[in-house]
Amino acid sequence: QSVLTQPPSASGTPGQRVTISCSGANSNIGGENTVNWYQHLPGTAPRLLIYDNNKRPSGVPDRFSGSKSGTSASLAISGLQSEDEADYYCASWYDSVNGWVFGGGTKLTVL
């Protein structure tokens, strides 16, 4: 059971907009802590998609966006493409354990 809760799966058709949620608590996502999002294709290195809730590293398309409100965060992917099919993870610092925690991951399927 992960400290941060994500839906286990999500799906969409090419061109659609999909959102993935990440729910936490005051001592992680809430308060001063920020949320990062990662894309992971099996057998490859995970990739940072969003940091500090809504910032994109260079090279990440603007189809990917992040937001945070209270103790929850969301990743939105617009103009869905087949290559977006992957596992997506949120992560946040967790004050109570003085460490990072990840969500359980969401498997995105492009239909």
Add this chain to the structure above:
Amino acid sequence: QVQLVHSGAEVMKPGSSVRISCKTFGATLGSNVLSWVRQAPGQGLEWMGRIIPFLGAENYSQNFRGRVTITADESTNTAYLELSNLRSDDTAIYYCAMGYAFDVWGQGTMVTVSS
């Protein structure tokens, strides 16, 4: 361009210890944060701990406290993860990641624990 290069796959016996490495290229290890994250088969990502050489600081996940040690050799830009008292459920891919936000990841080292 920052690259993290892992040491090779390991097969270990239960109860033994493993030490794996992550060498950084294109960035100075001593000026950065270096974390270790693992993924067991069929499971999600799990943060194990981090080292911040320029602060002389380390943080470890409570899930591994007492069994994990992270060190950094700044002269060779190489970070190490040592995990002791291995169990079968430590079988996983172990990734190093550089940066406060895990900005850059290595390809991972597969560690298999089997009798």
